[in-house]
Amino acid sequence: MKENRNVSERIVRLPEVVAMVGLCRGSIYNKIKAGEFPKQIKLGRLSGWLESEVQGWIRGQVLQSRPDLAAPDAGQARAA
Numbered sequence: 001m002k003e004n005r006n007v008s009e010r011i012v013r014l015p016e017v018v019a020m021v022g023l024c025r026g027s028i029y030n031k032i033k034a035g036e037f038p039k040q041i042k043l044g045r046l047s048g049w050l051e052s053e054v055q056g057w058i059r060g061q062v063l064q065s066r067p068d069l070a071a072p073d074a075g076q077a078r079a080a
Contacts, residue, residue, distance in 0.1 A: 009050050011049065011050060014048075038054060038057055
């Protein structure tokens with residue numbers, strides 16, 4: 001496995017994930033079980049999430065809710 005030294009990943013703990021996504025702890029774990037939210041990674045006895053995966057999930061929710069944002073020229077069409 002090749003390591004990418006250019007990428008710096010931040011690991012966030014559950015309280016920060018809750019604040020980022022606006023879901024309660026139980027909802028997050030239910031979504032993980034259903035395969036609808038990124039899985040946490042083990043840090044010894046503790047767990048955390050890769051911030052990039054949580055941010056990706058948030059982006060996915062936004063695009064699902066607002067598909068017009070996915071169009072490449074959506075911003076230009078409104079500005080004209």
